[in-house]
Amino acid sequence: MNDTPTGETVELLRQLIRNQCVNDGSVASGQEARNSDTLRAYLEGSGLDIDVYEPDGAPGRASLVTRIEGTDPAAPTLCLMGHTDVVPVTPAHWTRDPFGGEVVNGEVWGRGAVDMLNLTASQAVALKTLARRGWRPRGTLVYLACADEEAGGALGAGHVCKRHWDALRADYLLTENGGTVTAHDGQLNVTVHVGEKGVAWRRLRVKGTPGHGSMPYGADNALIKAAHVVTRLAEYRPAPYVSDLWRGVVAALDLDAAAKEALVDPSRVDEAIAGLPASLARSAWSATHTTLSPNMCRAGVKTNVIPDVVDIEVDIRTIPGDNEDEVRRHLDKALGDLSEEVAVEKLFSKQASVSPTGTPLWDVLGRVVDRHYPGAKLLPRLIVGFTDAPYFREHGAVAYGFGLFSRALTAEAMSGRFHGNDERIDVESLALTTQAWLDTCELFLG
Ligand SMILES: [Zn+2]
Structure with missing residues (x-):
């Protein structure tokens, strides 16, 4: 089965996992050139320029780009994008x-197996399969295997979209997940996935007055102030x-009608979420709110x-429409009178972005899904994490997170394995x- 497309995907995925392109957020980490070399070696010899x-x-x-040029300049360009880095493991x-x-038992194990070397590998296999056949589509197919997604993508998709957009020029993007x-x-x-929440990482600096630890009475202790700040957040x-x-997401949930009604009523949704099972409540809350999570603290x-100084780092994830000013308003509201005691520094910002459904690509995805799951409907969702898709939306491209999984790989199993163990x-x-x-490329570009 090694020379079937599936066999090739399995083998390529195993190699990409073994290359250990672990991105810990530092510039020296990742070293995605290893995966880019593996992909280049795999793709070479099929007539593709890389x-x-x-x-x-x-x-x-390193990020790798290759393309199968279309014959009709008026036809759309579709980019398949996968990232080649993975997050650290314990x-x-x-x-x-x-x-x-x-x-083992019909499963490929390793960091990146679902996020997202599986997609990166299968996209490369689809592209090579089409290239080997001498496929000449109307529209252009582009493949981008990019570095650094797990740290925000500035060194990968961000770099290629900003500096080498000519190599992509995509009207449509398919990526995770x-x-x-x-x-x-x-x-x-x-x-x-048709959209994702925005990111606003902020450092809050709380100041106090230094003094001797043996005489705390009435002291202006920055850590005590910071504790109140964290509690208010x-x-x-x-x-x-x-x-x-x-x-749409609520309509597809396995809940009774009354619970569903409450979940879409702005005056009752918070209370309704509180009554849900823990894991559903967690995702439901993030899907319906800007969230503020204080995750790091340095003091003393x-x-x-x-x-006399404490730095608190807060991971803020914004709903569509919440811009930088709105982030500041959220912080001011959360902190109340403590707001004056806190200096806010921007660490990383990205606005929420959403692509429309009802596009020609949306119709094609519906047909592709129907071939494998007859009668299935596409369920558009907003993801609460971030991907590289916004770099393409900034250029006007329609971007979706796609793939197609077995019934055995449930949404719950999937989310447990994302950045998780095993x-x-x-x-x-x-x-x-x-x-x-393969089906999507042929139907959309063919
Ligand atoms: Zn990913």
Whole structure:
């Protein structure tokens, strides 16, 4: 089966996992040139021109681009994009070697198996399969295997979109990560991600007055002030955001009618979420609110010195429409009178972005899904994390997160494996995804 498209996807995925392109957020990490070399070696010899881009000052952070040129300049260009980096692991918490790429009981194991070397590999296999056939489509097919997605993508998709857009010129993008199948009242739904929340990472600096730890009475201790700041951030409840996308998601949930009604009523949604099972509540809350999570804190120099400065880092994820000013308003509201005590520094910002459904590509994805899951409907969703898709939306492209997985790989299993322990994917899902890219390219560009 090694020379079937699925067999090639399995083998390529195993190699990409073994290359261990772990991105810890530092410029020296990742070293995606290893995966880019593997992909180049795989794609070479099928008549494709391959370009590799590396930003200045970031050696080894390579992104690869190749394309099958269309015959009709008026036809659309579709880009398949996969990232080649993965997040770090704690090997002690894994049942198997996270970088072994082992195949056990029909599953490929390793960091990146679902996020997202599976898609990166299957996209490359689809492209090569089409190139080998001498396929001459009307529209152009582009493949981008990019570095650095796990740290925001500035050295990968961000760099290529900003500096080498000419190599992409995509009207449409498919990337991570839809394709999970859910069933409700006999209706199958396949998720397609059409948008994502924004990111606003902020550092809050709280100041005090230093003093001797033996005399704390009446002291201006920055850490005590910071503790109040953290508590207020944790207790803050921004107004809910009930969109059509959310209504669609709720309609497909396995809940009774009354619970569903409450979940789409802005005056009752917060209370309704509180009554849901924990994991559903967590995702429902993030889908309907801007969230503020204080995740890092640095303070103090010595046990007997009252600290005069504390830095708190807050991971803020914004709903569509919340811009930089709105982020500031959220912080001011959350902190109340403490707001004056806090200096806010911007660390990283990205606005929420959403692509429309009802495009020609949307119709094609519906047909592709129907071939494998007859009668299934596409379920558009807003994702609460971030991907590289916004770099393309900034250029006016319509971007979706797609893929196609087996019924066995449930949305719940999927989310547990994302950045989690024992990350793995079943070969059936790899077969479905590989075929889905092939079908999509042929129907959309053919
Ligand atoms: Zn990813």
